[in-house]
Amino acid sequence: MIANAVVNIWHAKEVSPILKYEDxxxxxxxxxxxxxxxxxxxxxxxxxxxxxxxxxxxGVPWHPEKGDGVFREVFTFIGFLWNLPNKTVSLPxxxxxxxxHRVSEFLTxxxxxxxxxxxxxxxxxxxxxxxxxxQDGRSRLPSLSNxxxxxxxxxxxxxxxxxxxxxxxxxxxxxxxxxxxxRDLNLSLSPVDIGLYVDACTSWGIGIFWEGRWLAFRLxxxxxxxxxxxxxxxxxxxxxxxxxxCSRGLRNTHLxxxxxxxxxxxxxxxxxCRNTHxxxxxRRTFDVLVPASVDVTxxxxxxASNPADPISRGILGSAADRIPLSFSLPPELVPxxxxx
Numbered sequence: 001m002i003a004n005a006v007v008n009i010w011h012a013k014e015v016s017p018i019l020k021y022e023d024x025x026x027x028x029x030x031x032x033x034x035x036x037x038x039x040x041x042x043x044x045x046x047x048x049x050x051x052x053x054x055x056x057x058x059g060v061p062w063h064p065e066k067g068d069g070v071f072r073e074v075f076t077f078i079g080f081l082w083n084l085p086n087k088t089v090s091l092p093x094x095x096x097x098x099x100x101h102r103v104s105e106f107l108t109x110x111x112x113x114x115x116x117x118x119x120x121x122x123x124x125x126x127x128x129x130x131x132x133x134x135q136d137g138r139s140r141l142p143s144l145s146n147x148x149x150x151x152x153x154x155x156x157x158x159x160x161x162x163x164x165x166x167x168x169x170x171x172x173x174x175x176x177x178x179x180x181x182x183r184d185l186n187l188s189l190s191p192v193d194i195g196l197y198v199d200a201c202t203s204w205g206i207g208i209f210w211e212g213r214w215l216a217f218r219l220x221x222x223x224x225x226x227x228x229x230x231x232x233x234x235x236x237x238x239x240x241x242x243x244x245x246c247s248r249g250l251r252n253t254h255l256x257x258x259x260x261x262x263x264x265x266x267x268x269x270x271x272x273c274r275n276t277h278x279x280x281x282x283r284r285t286f287d288v289l290v291p292a293s294v295d296v297t298x299x300x301x302x303x304a305s306n307p308a309d310p311i312s313r314g315i316l317g318s319a320a321d322r323i324p325l326s327f328s329l330p331p332e333l334v335p336x337x338x339x340x
Contacts, residue, residue: 029071032045079091087185114160115158117151124145133181135183137172138282140172143167144165146274192256196255197209200237201233205312206312209307209311214316214322214323220336223336231278235273238296239284242285242289245294252293255294258299265298265299265300269298271286
C-alpha cells in the first residue's frame, strides 16, 4: 500500500531508517508481523504521523491539497492515477479532459492558421507528459519537436503547422477521446531472454536468429534513399522481430532482444526518433506491442558475438532451421524487403 502524499527528499538514508530511497519518495509500506501499528487484521512498522516526523527535520512542507494521511492502493502521484491492485496507471479524469481540450483547441485554432512557437512548445510539453501512459504516442511527438526547431527560437514569428504535426495531433485527439484508457503495468520487472538476436547489413538484408533458428529478408536494390541508412535497417530488424514473436501468440510479457546497434537501441527505448523513416518503424512496432501488452528491452551485443550477423549477410542456416513466415509485411515495406 502507499500513502497518497509525496514529498521531495534528498539523502533520506541519513535522516530515517524507514525512508531508504533518494530523490522523489512515496511512502510505501507492507504488513509487518512485528509492527506496532495495527490497522484491521494487519500490523505495520509505521503510520502517517511517524512518517511525517522522520521527514520533518528536512523542513520540506507537505502539499496541503495532496495527501490526507491515509495509505491507499489507488492514488494520484506526479500527475498520474496509480492502481496498485490492478497494476495500471492512467490520467486522472480532470487531467485527461484538460489535455483533450488542449489538443482540440490547438487543432481548432491552428489547423489552417499560423501559430507561434509558445503554442507548439505548450502542446508538445503536454503530450510528452501523457506519453508515459500512452506509450504508442511517443512516436507522435517528433513532428512537433521538428516543427518547433523551424522557429529557430524566434518567438515573434508564426508558422503553419506541417501536415505531419496536424496528423499526429489528430491521432492524439482520437486517443484522448477514448474513455477509461490505462497503461498495463502487469509485466515482470526483469525481461525474459528468449534467445532472440537481430542484425542488418546494407549489402544484403536483415537476419533474425531465435533459439537456433533463422529468418531472413533480402533488400531490394533501390532500398537506400534519403534518410534510409543502416540505422533504419537495424530498426526494421527489431520491428520484424516484434511481428514474429507477437504472431506466435506471446502476450502480457517483457522480452529481451539483442542488437548490435546502439542507435536502434536508443530509438526503441525512447519510442521515437527525429529521423522520419526510423520513427515510422518505431511507430509500427509499438502499434503491435501496446495492444499485446508486450514490453521489449534491447541489450547490446558485439557484432562478433551476434548469431544474426551472418544471416544478415546472406550466410543462412539449414532449410530445416528456417523459421516459417507467420506475419505479413506492412505495405510500405513490401517494395523494400522480400522474405527468403
